[in-house]
Amino acid sequence: MKIKEIKIEDLKPEKFIEEKIQEISSEVGKGLAINALSGGVDSSTVTMLGHRALGNRLKTYFIDNGLMREKEPEYVVSLFRDLGVKVELIDAKRSFFQALKGITDPEQKREAITQTFYKEIFGKLVKQTGAKYLLQGTNYTDVEETVAGIKRQHNVLDQLGIDTQKRFGYKVIEPLIQLRKSAIREVAKALGLPEEIYKRIPFPGPGLATRVIGEVTPENIDIVRKATKIVEEELKNTKAFIYFPVLHKDKVTGIRNNQREFGFQIEIRCWDSKEGKTGEPTQIPYEILKKLAQRITTEVSGVVSVTYNITTKPPSTIEVI
Ligand code: XMP
Numbered sequence: 034m035k036i037k038e039i040k041i042e043d044l045k046p047e048k049f050i051e052e053k054i055q056e057i058s059s060e061v062g063k064g065l066a067i068n069a070l071s072g073g074v075d076s077s078t079v080t081m082l083g084h085r086a087l088g089n090r091l092k093t094y095f096i097d098n099g100l101m102r103e104k105e106p107e108y109v110v111s112l113f114r115d116l117g118v119k120v121e122l123i124d125a126k127r128s129f130f131q132a133l134k135g136i137t138d139p140e141q142k143r144e145a146i147t148q149t150f151y152k153e154i155f156g157k158l159v160k161q162t163g164a165k166y167l168l169q170g171t172n173y174t175d176v177e178e179t180v181a182g183i184k185r186q187h188n189v190l191d192q193l194g195i196d197t198q199k200r201f202g203y204k205v206i207e208p209l210i211q212l213r214k215s216a217i218r219e220v221a222k223a224l225g226l227p228e229e230i231y232k233r234i235p236f237p238g239p240g241l242a243t244r245v246i247g248e249v250t251p252e253n254i255d256i257v258r259k260a261t262k263i264v265e266e267e268l269k270n271t272k273a274f275i276y277f278p279v280l281h282k283d284k285v286t287g288i289r290n291n292q293r294e295f296g297f298q299i300e301i302r303c304w305d306s307k308e309g310k311t312g313e314p315t316q317i318p319y320e321i322l323k324k325l326a327q328r329i330t331t332e333v334s335g336v337v338s339v340t341y342n343i344t345t346k347p348p349s350t351i352e353v354i
Pocket of ligand 1: 184185236237238275310350352
């Protein structure tokens with residue numbers, strides 16, 4: 034790859050921050066830049082870097098694509114408000130669900146999200162604000178997996194030969210592209226972001242859509258969102274790299290109140306991993322697994338089956354699509 038990784042052992046966070054602030058300032062000049070904050074470690078770090086470099090010449094948006102976790106938009110906006118960063122909330126739920134309608138193929142789902150995000154939503158914001166630059170938190174692992182053709186990460190454009198200037202009318206700046214997740218956490222900490230952000234489990238840009246097998250609809254997202262809340266509550270003490278539920282496409286026969294119930298199946302994944310490149314299933318105590326199954330089947334309407342995935346990456350990947 035033409036991009037060179039900065040390994041965590043070689044990273045000097047303060048120096049890195051100074052350099053990136055310089056680079057962003059000189060590239061954007063007196064112009065305007067925009068960025069999307071999702072509340073994940075990467076986009077939070079980029080938002081702070083951009084804020085330090087550009088002040089109010091960086092316009093930060095939280096795009097509510099309808100694929101976020103429960104109460105996430107309000108949580109992220111208020112957390113950044115407390116840090117002195119103004120974030121504007123954009124309700125784009127309809128556009129994303131419309132674009133995802135009828136699509137079941139994993140890569141097509143990713144493509145639909147990418148197009149809606151960069152062309153429809155950002156294209157419009159760029160025109161409205163007059164910004165010429167988009168700042169985003171693409172990391173080294175995102176690029177590596179996309180270039181290897183494993184999974185097209187939603188935010189990788191340049192490395193796929195996509196000229197954003199020509200195609201969408203703005204240039205993309207990616208200050209974190211040489212870092213992996215653990216190095217980004219160090220930068221986030223050095224930038225003064227709170228622990229609840231720099232220690233946060235990863236959350237993919239395409240959001241809960243990566244956790245629905247088959248068509249993504251508001252109803253399916255609602256099921257997986259409710260299950261996500263339970264899984265995050267029950268597994269936060271595992272200290273695993275990431276944990277989440279997946280909604281399967283096929284229904285299975287269950288029984289409730291002595292009656293047959295043809296219902297949904299949820300798969301739980303919980304990974305021990307350093308950078309997300311490889312992974313091992315976390316050895317979760319059986320009592321916790323039992324509690325997860327019990328809570329999900331009673332609190333999430335229509336779910337009659339819960340399983341725990343015990344595969345390693347490879348041959349699995351961390352997310353299902
Ligand atoms: P995979 O599924 O590729 O996941 O084994 C590796 C890490 O990347 C996250 N992931 C994504 N992050 N956009 C993102 O920002 C994406 O499209 C995307 N797909 C996967 C995943 O959560 C894990 O941490």
